[in-house]
Amino acid sequence: QGEILPTEKMGRFCEEYARGIPPKEHINITAGEAYSLLACAWLDDGTMKDISVAATWYPNSLGLFQNNILTATGATVFPENGLNVYATYVTDTRTLQSSNYLKVYMKTPLSFVGTSDDTGNYSTELTVRPENLAHLTSLSQTQLTVAGGSSEKDSTINWSVSGSSGGCLKTNQQNPIDCTTNISGKDRSLTYIAGSFSGEDLITVTDGDSTITLKIKVLDRKLVxxxxxxxxxxxxxxxxxxxxxxxxxxxxxxxxxxxxxxxxxxxxxxxxxxxxxxxxxxxxxxxxxxxxxxxxxxxxxxxxxxxxxxxxxxxxxxxxxxxxxxxxxxxxxxxxxxxxxxxxxxxxxxxxxxxxxxxxxxxxxxxxxxxxxxxxxxxxxxxxxxxxxxxxxxxxxxxxxxxxxxxxxxxxxxxxxxxxxxxxxxxxLPGKPLISGQSFFNPAIVARGRATTLQVFVTDPDGNEDIRIVAPELSALGITPLTGIWDTQPGQLYGQGRYFTLNVNIPVNAPVGKYQIEVTATDSYHNNSENFTTNLWIIEKAIRGDINADNTINLFDAIAALKHTVNPAYPANLAADTNGDGQIGIVDARNILKYVVGKLKF
Incomplete structure (x- = not known):
């Protein structure tokens, strides 16, 4: 409020303040350099006085001040929101006065956050080698983070990428399709996405005071x-x-x-x-x-x-x-x-x-x-x-x-x-064995040189309907054993089983007698059935009415005809047919009874 004195008497800083030029609210300092901090006091007579040296500066717990000279080392840790510096001064009336605050931010060289690794192994967590070299593969991405620079929270960081890989940068909030080669802002952490080609990209980061680079070799994506x-x-x-x-x-x-x-x-x-x-x-x-x-x-x-x-x-x-x-x-x-x-x-x-x-x-x-x-x-x-x-x-x-x-x-x-x-x-694991149901020859009694039909019912418990081989052992009759698939059509499907049929021609020189014919079945997974047998009678020649082929015609033949009518698997000599229809049935049983009582001749 008093007379503005010449600069040589009050100091330039005080003069500027007296003329209405406001002091700086914050400054950035670099580790290792010394800074003179200035302070002015209004006196009772309305004049201003430079008290830079006479004042006491705070905080001094970090050993920052030598009088009004501020010196910070690289080991000095400043808060992220800056350090509040101020001065105090005792007036002539013994009154302690405190100044306004000056926000001081520490500046350190920028550096990439990472650890040294000489194993040659790399992953999406980028490993920075001592020579600021890292490896990635094409189309992979990694987080890049820098430390240092100004501790001022709102300081600007400029990122850029260039090179032959075609890589790009994006903030963590950006959509990947918004990836770009230059980003300027407050972000100290970005995502780098490697390009589609093998090559070399150079990441450059600067805050205006220091500049750092990171060389990334982009390798072809390879199966390991x-x-x-x-x-x-x-x-x-x-x-x-x-x-x-x-x-x-x-x-x-x-x-x-x-x-x-x-x-x-x-x-x-x-x-x-x-x-x-x-x-x-x-x-x-x-x-x-x-x-x-x-x-x-x-x-x-x-x-x-x-x-x-x-x-x-x-x-x-x-x-x-x-x-x-x-x-x-x-x-x-x-x-x-x-x-x-x-x-x-x-x-x-x-x-x-x-x-x-x-x-x-x-x-x-x-x-x-x-x-x-x-x-x-x-x-x-x-x-x-x-x-x-x-x-x-x-x-x-x-x-x-x-x-x-x-x-x-x-x-x-x-x-x-x-x-x-x-x-x-x-x-x-072993499959379940095939199961044979009813099997029989029809007719089960057959003369030399005649034909008969073998019927076999086979069940596949696996339910795959893949029965491939059904083979009877006919070598005793002079017939080559059947070891392949029957050249027949499977019958109707009943549950998980089917009837299989085979026409068998009895050789004219086949030995006369009763045979137990063994039959086996196999599916496509080589699951076999247990051997099962069925009876076959070979006779010299057929006698009309001799249904059971015992060379006589009696009441037992009529009974055999009736049983065969009810159950075709019951042995009967079809060649003994009495009425010429090629079947054994009720008519044949009636004719045999007439023959036995003398009312009919064959």
Whole structure:
């Protein structure tokens, strides 16, 4: 309010303030540099005085001030919202006065947030090497974050990307289609999306005071592993931990023998079981002293068991083996997923045991693991080159459909881009045997040189209607055994069974007598029936009215005719027909009775 004194008497800062020029409300400082802070005081006589040196400056707990000289080191940590600096001054009347606040922000060099890594392994969590070099694969994306610069919350950061990959940047709120090559704003974290081409992109970030760059080499997206089978999302590379499956007499997995990777070391085995599984080292006598091996028995419940392996002397973790035990429909499945603490390259992969029944198909799931994210396998639905070790047990289509062919065991693998998947063991359980119902010759009594028809009723309990072979053993009659499919039409379907018929011509030199003919049946999955028999009588020649072929005509022939009428499977000599209709029926029974009492002659 007083006279504005010349600058040399009151200081330029005070003069500017007196003329109405407001002081700065905030400043940015750089670590290691010194700054003179100025303060002015109004005096009672209306004049202003430079009290920069005479004042006491706060806060000084960080050791920032030497009188009015502010010096910050790189280790000085400023709050994100800045540091409030002020001065105090004791007037001539011993009154303590405090100044306004000056907001001070620290400036440090910009840097990318990341860790040094020399293993050559990269994932979507970008790894920044010491030379500010990183690797990604085409079309993958990663989060880029910078630290440093001004601690001023609203300071502007400029991002840009250029290069031969065609990569782009987007804020975390942006839609991917809005990806661009330049972004200016407050964001200290952006998403970089690699381009479609292999090449090299350069990320440049500046805040006006410092500029940093990050070189990203974009590699072609490449398959690194292929997994097949259920639960394959949990499949990870094994260490050289030994895994041997032991089967019982019914070819079910009874136990698993795990052995340690180093024969010179002993190990501690600890099982955490959710399936009621248990360990028994007594069963591995030859390795018990070294504690190199353990026998694992899966429990009766479904659940995941965890087997932890540590070295006995050092107690260092060697491996964690997750064992998924599944019980469904009487089928037990074991799936091993080993996390190797030493990150050793795997030599083998655990086998998933899958059990199928006759007539079933199984779509084998496949997962592909790519170098852009080695911890996130993707479902693979394209065609693969599949291999079944026993094609007579089952075959696999290009898209992974396993078709059961017969009972047995087969190992299945898949290949893609030169990589071979893990192996799954598929066990096809025995099918139910075919069941024979009624079978008979019609006629069951036949003369040499005549024909008869064999009828067989066969049931397939699997319900597949795939009966392929029905073969009688006719070699005793001088007929070549039938081992192929009957060249006949199956009869009407009854439930899960059918009648099969075969016309049989009896040789003129066939031995006379009674025969028990064995018949077998087989379906397309090689399920056989038990051998069943049916009777056939071969006679020298037919006598009219001699229905039972005992060379006499009596009351028993009439009874045989009636029984055959009720049940065609009852043996009857059709050639003994009395009325010439080629059938045996009630008329023949009546004619035979007339013959017996002398009222009719044949």
């Amino acid at each position: 592993q292929l997994f097949i089978g259920e639960n394959s999302t949990n499949l990870t590379p094994e260490s050289n931990l030994g895994v041997d499956l032991v089967y019982d007499e019914s070819d079910k997995v009874e136990k698993v023998i795990f052995s340690g990777p180093d024969s010179t070391k002993s190990y501690n085995w600890n099982l955490i079981s959710n399936s009621d599984g248990y360990l028994d080292e007594e069963l591995v006598i030859e390795l018990k002293d070294q504690k190199r091996a353990i026998a694992y028995y899966p429990g009766k419940q479904s659940g995941q068991d965890t087997l932890v392996l540590t070295e006995t002397i050092t107690n260092n973790l060697v491996a964690i083996n997750y064992i998924d035990v599944s019980h469904a429909g009487g089928v037990t499945q074991l799936f091993f997923s080993v996390l190797n603490a030493k990150n050793t390259t795997p030599d083998t992969w655990s086998k998933l045991v899958k059990e199928l029944n006759i007539g079933e198909t199984y779509k084998i799931p496949a997962l592909a693991l790519y170098n852009n994210d080695p911890f996130a396998p993707e479902p693979y639905t394209g065609s693969l080159s599949w291999t079944s070790s026993q094609i007579e047990v089952g075959t696999v289509s290009a898209h992974g459909l396993f078709r059961v062919m017969a009972q047995g065991l087969t190992e299945v693998t898949a290949q893609l881009s030169g990589l071979t998947s893990n192996t799954i063991l598929i066990k096809v």
